[in-house]
Amino acid sequence: MFGKKRVAIVGAGLTLFRRRLKETGKxxxxxxxxxxxxxxxxxxxxxxxxxxxxxPDAFDGVHMKGEYLADGAGAYRKPYTRVFxxxxxxxxxxxxxxxxxxxxxxxxxxxxxxxxxxxxxxxPQYAFTTIFxxxxxxxxxxxxxxxxxxxxHRYMHKHGIKKEDIARVSVKNKGNxxxxxxxxxxxxxxxxxxxxxxxMAWPVQRLDVSPTSDGGAALVLVSEDVAKEITDDPVWIxxxxxxxxxxxxxxxxxxxxxxxxxxxxxxxxxxxIKNPPKEIDLAEPYDPFDYKELHHMEGLLLCKKGExxxxxxxGVTQRDGxxxxxxxxxxxGVGNPIAAAGLMKVxxxxxxLRGEAGKRQIPGDPRTGLAQAWGDLMQYGSVIxxxx
Amino acid sequence: MSEKIKDYRGExxxxxxxxxxxxxxxxxxxxxxxxxxxGIAIGRFLEELKKGKIIASTCSKCGRIMVPPRIYCENCFxxxxxxKYVKDTGTINTYSVSYLAADASRLKEPILVAxxxxxGASKNMGLxxxxxxxDKDEIKFGMKVKAVWKPKEERVxxxxxxxxxxxxxxxxx
Ligand SMILES: [Zn+2]
Numbered sequence: 392m393f394g395k396k397r398v399a400i401v402g403a404g405l406t407l408f409r410r411r412l413k414e415t416g417k418x419x420x421x422x423x424x425x426x427x428x429x430x431x432x433x434x435x436x437x438x439x440x441x442x443x444x445x446x447p448d449a450f451d452g453v454h455m456k457g458e459y460l461a462d463g464a465g466a467y468r469k470p471y472t473r474v475f476x477x478x479x480x481x482x483x484x485x486x487x488x489x490x491x492x493x494x495x496x497x498x499x500x501x502x503x504x505x506x507x508x509x510x511x512x513x514x515p516q517y518a519f520t521t522i523f524x525x526x527x528x529x530x531x532x533x534x535x536x537x538x539x540x541x542x543x544h545r546y547m548h549k550h551g552i553k554k555e556d557i558a559r560v561s562v563k564n565k566g567n568x569x570x571x572x573x574x575x576x577x578x579x580x581x582x583x584x585x586x587x588x589x590x591m592a593w594p595v596q597r598l599d600v601s602p603t604s605d606g607g608a609a610l611v612l613v614s615e616d617v618a619k620e621i622t623d624d625p626v627w628i629x630x631x632x633x634x635x636x637x638x639x640x641x642x643x644x645x646x647x648x649x650x651x652x653x654x655x656x657x658x659x660x661x662x663x664i665k666n667p668p669k670e671i672d673l674a675e676p677y678d679p680f681d682y683k684e685l686h687h688m689e690g691l692l693l694c695k696k697g698e699x700x701x702x703x704x705x706g707v708t709q710r711d712g713x714x715x716x717x718x719x720x721x722x723x724g725v726g727n728p729i730a731a732a733g734l735m736k737v738x739x740x741x742x743x744l745r746g747e748a749g750k751r752q753i754p755g756d757p758r759t760g761l762a763q764a765w766g767d768l769m770q771y772g773s774v775i776x777x778x779x
Numbered sequence: 780m781s782e783k784i785k786d787y788r789g790e791x792x793x794x795x796x797x798x799x800x801x802x803x804x805x806x807x808x809x810x811x812x813x814x815x816x817x818g819i820a821i822g823r824f825l826e827e828l829k830k831g832k833i834i835a836s837t838c839s840k841c842g843r844i845m846v847p848p849r850i851y852c853e854n855c856f857x858x859x860x861x862x863k864y865v866k867d868t869g870t871i872n873t874y875s876v877s878y879l880a881a882d883a884s885r886l887k888e889p890i891l892v893a894x895x896x897x898x899g900a901s902k903n904m905g906l907x908x909x910x911x912x913x914d915k916d917e918i919k920f921g922m923k924v925k926a927v928w929k930p931k932e933e934r935v936x937x938x939x940x941x942x943x944x945x946x947x948x949x950x951x952x
Contacts, residue, residue, distance in 0.1 A: 403781065404784075405787065406787065406788050406789040407787055407788065407789030407791065408789075409789060409791040409792075410791075410794075411791065411792045411793075411794065411797060412789050412790060412791060412792065413790040413791075413792050413802060414788075414789060414790065419789070422788040422789070426784065426787075426788070430781065430783070430784065452807065452809060509797075513882075514882065514883045516882065516883035517881070517882045517883065520881050520882075525813070525815045526815060526817050526818075526821050526825070526938070527821065527847055527906075527907075527938050528907060528938075530937060530938050530939050531892070531907065531908065531909065531938065531939070532880065532881045532890065533881060534877060534879045534880065534881050534883065536877070536879055536883075537875055537877055537879075537892055540875035540877065540892075541873045541874070541875050541892070541893075541894055541907075542873070544873045544874060544875060545872065545873035545894075548873065548920045572787055573787055573789075589878075590876075590878055591877075591878060591879050592875045592876065592877035592878065592879055592892075593875055593876040593877075593889075593915075594875070595875075605789075606789070637853055639847070639853075641894050641905035641906060641907050642845070642903055642904055642905060643903055644872075644903055645873065645894075742781045745781075747781040747782050747783055748781070748782065749781075749782030
């Protein structure tokens with residue numbers, strides 16, 4: 392294994408996710424980091440390095456966000472890196488933390504993710520318009536929802552999927568989030584509620600979409616030697632994968648995320664996983680939109696292309712199903728402070744594998760879990776596999 | 780959240796608290812403006828749009844005819860080595876009926892938006908643009924469409940020199 396060291400997660404922290412929090416980004420970073428350190432029984436002085444993930448600076452209007460947030464993330468006078476790969480940031484941040492420790496350079500790394508979207512007003516949506524190509528796309532009046540609508544429609548067309556097949560994901564995830572103490576949008580809703588909600592950009596309707604949010608999340612990573620000293624219950628990072636496709640997003644068939652498959656194959660190879668649906672006990676694929684959960688299940692090779700809606704209808708992806716998907720409630724239910732939302736998924740796998748997820752705990756004895764995030768212009772995938 | 784953790788942090792604010800100044804805030808509108816060079820490949824593309832033509836660049840190694848054009852093939856990582864006009868007709872790859880403007884405000888009349896695979900370009904070489912002269916309920920996947928250009932004197936060398944794409948009526952035999 393190229394002399395790589397095994398890396399353990401030994402603590403996790405999370406703030407409330409809300410449309411608008413009073414705390415600043417620095418304060419949210421601090422609260423999440425402190426909680427993760429307390430959970431690990433460690434102090435900031437035990438952390439040899441810090442990695443922070445946060446998504447577009449445009450939300451904050453502070454264009455040196457990594458530096459701006461550093462103190463809250465515990466990076467004061469430490470080796471520090473800010474990483475940013477769009478919506479994929481939340482799962483990429485612990486991957487960057489992983490290589491800090493796996494390389495042998497550090498025995499510990501504090502991994503922090505923060506997003507405060509509410510600073511951009513009247514709606515953070517407007518900050519997203521600056522992700523598009525300034526010459527060919529922005530003059531058309533691009534809206535972020537368009538790219539999802541175009542991708543969702545193509546996916547539906549290719550496999551003959553109906554809106555109600557997709558709406559079940561929103562119903563499940565918002566329902567799961569009722570058991571999450573940090574959740575912004577936990578709710579008991581029906582397929583009809585989704586189908587009757589406001590049409591934003593057909594086929595995307597209001598209840599197909601996750602909210603904008605403020606929030607923070609953190610993890611404590613340590614080397615195998617340190618883990619054995621401080622805990623009987625480490626969770627290991629056994630798979631890491633990431634991949635990007637071209638920014639020319641209209642030059643590929645959007646029905647399938649090849650770059651997610653590429654990232655998943657990299658992580659599975661490292662983890663020695665040959666048959667993902669059999670060997671993975673639960674997964675938290677990225678679900679900023681309900682169809683995205685299905686799209687990503689397929690890209691992660693958890694089922695065949697076009698088969699994810701069927702598994703969802705059969706209840707396979709419920710918490711008590713054979714392959715629980717987004718038991719946390721996901722972005723649709725817990726909320727979507729972008730980088731923090733991705734890291735929330737890794738926190739959930741960590742708590743599920745340790746049997747600490749309380750009302751959300753999936754039955755059985757889960758040993759292997761996966762989290763995935765997605766981002767940029769239908770372009771980026773990041774995948775982490777955890778084991779205990 | 781772990782069941783071991785009882786106190787989770789965060790103080791939610793209502794929009795009204797914020798808007799009506801019940802909590803301290805500071806506001807600012809940055810005055811930065813931007814002007815982009817269209818570059819070598821897209822610069823040529825825009826000049827051709829002004830003439831009412833759509834141009835692709837080609838790679839002799841992988842054989843692709845690429846729209847939008849580029850000066851390097853990202854696949855072969857070598858310079859593209861040709862230019863080729865493609866047609867201003869194509870096929871709807873996917874589409875949406877949008878009631879959202881760029882700032883997320885709501886529209887009464889929807890914007891019809893599509894990815895159009897252009898005739899004469901390689902597979903999946905789509906361009907995003909608007910649709911017009913069609914009812915939202917008549918749009919279909921695989922529908923043949925043709926560019927509707929602005930009058931010559933109004934074209935400035937911009938993607939909006941094409942007003943929109945409209946369905947090609949079935950030719951009567
Ligand atoms: Zn080539």
